[in-house]
Amino acid sequence: MSIQWFPGHMNAARKKAAESMEKTDLVIEVVDARLPQASSNPMIEQLRKFRQRPCLRILNKADLADPVATKAWLDEYNRQKDVHAVALSCKKPADVAKVPGMAMKLAPHRGTPLKPLRMMIMGIPNVGKSTLMNALLKKRVAAVGDEPAVTKTQQRLYLGNNMVLIDTPGMLWPKIEHPTDGLMLAASHAVGVNAVIEEEVATFLADQLLARYPQLLSARYGFPTEGIDGVSVIEGVAKRRAYRLKGGDLDFEKAAHTLLQDYRSGALGRISLETPQSRKVLLASYEPPTLLGEPQDGGESDDWKDEEE
Incomplete structure (x- = not known):
């Protein structure tokens, strides 16, 4: 399953961010500490490097992530x-209060x-940018919601x-290269x-x-995990929670939603879906698919360049 989601307002936000970067001293990039x-x-990395701007990278939701992976x-x-x-x-608030001082050290001039x-x-949608803004200013200036892409204008x-x-509005990028990234x-x-089918995403998770x-x-x-796969986990959740459809069949859709919500809320525990080592393994093993019109000798397509020009 390859997930792509790039609403029209994100393209406009990317262009506006590129314009504003020239008059910016520092980029604060908010990412999800679990991934x-x-x-x-x-695109954020590309824009800031082009303008040679330092970056304060905030791994938000650290209280939900595996502390070993976070370190x-x-x-x-x-x-x-x-x-x-x-x-x-x-x-x-105590965590957020440290941000201005860290930012000043990166741009002391x-x-x-x-x-x-x-x-x-x-940052991308739903990583906590608006929550950070509101906490820094100690008032509600940015809309906060559980749905991605709540903020749509700069x-x-x-x-x-x-x-x-x-x-800036949350921005994904036009082509998510690694399918596992889209699923995470x-x-x-x-x-x-x-843009997703919850049962497939929950099975991946x-x-x-x-x-x-x-x-x-x-x-x-409350069920053993030895020798089972992701589909069996969803089935086990449905059985344990007694999720049934009319007629008695297991409600896999509801069970999938429960697993996702338990992960997102932290009810499952502190979880990280990737580590630097797993990332290196992914990059080393990845072979991009060859599509019609793309180079056959391992060269790169010009699609990425076209997006940036």
């Missing part, structure tokens, strides 16, 4: 040039009334006299429901949990 790289929009990601990102990464929860620090907050806000915040994004609710956190499945739903 930091899969939830990092490559590995922080180590990975903090080795990168012009990047400072931190794990926190944007729902915790700004942050005065005459030269305020101009920060662009970016806005400019002032944090005291010395800092300017530019909030769907499982974490970064993709609109009209169940397979990941069997491989990484089988004990959490057993603890939550």
Whole structure:
């Protein structure tokens, strides 16, 4: 299953972000700590590097992620040039209070009334950008919702006299190259429901949990996990919760939704769907599909370039 979701307003938001980047000192990129790289929009990295802007990468929802995996990601990102990464929860005021100070360290030449620090907050849908904005300003200035892509227009806000915040709509990218990235994004609710089939996404999630956190499945739903697959997990949830359709058949759709909600809310426990090592394995083993009109010798298609021109 290949998931793609790029509503029209996202294309407009990308173009506006490219224009605003020229007058920005710092990019604050918010990602999901449970899947930091899969939830990092490559277009954001491309835009900020073109303008040579430093990045404060916030691994949000760290309270839902596996702390061991999160530490590995922080180590990975903090080795990168012009990047400072931190794990926190944007729902915790004490965590958010640290953000302005970290931003100032990345752009020490700004942050005065005459030269305020101009920060662009970016990220994919539903990673917590609006929650971060509201917490920084200590008032509701951005719409927050459980559905992805709540924010649809860019806005400019002032944090005291010395800092300017530019909030951008959540942006995915036109082509999600790795199918597993699309499934991880769907499982974490970064993709609109009209672009996914929940039972397929839940089966993928169940397979990941069997491989990484089988004990959490057993603890939550009370069935053994030895020798079963993702479909059997969905079936087990339906049986344990007595989800039945009229006629007595198991309600797989409801069971799939329950598994996804339990993961998203943290009811299953602290879970990370990728690590730096699993990412390296994915990239090493990935062979892009060859489509009609694409080079046959392993060269890259020009589609990506066309999107950026």
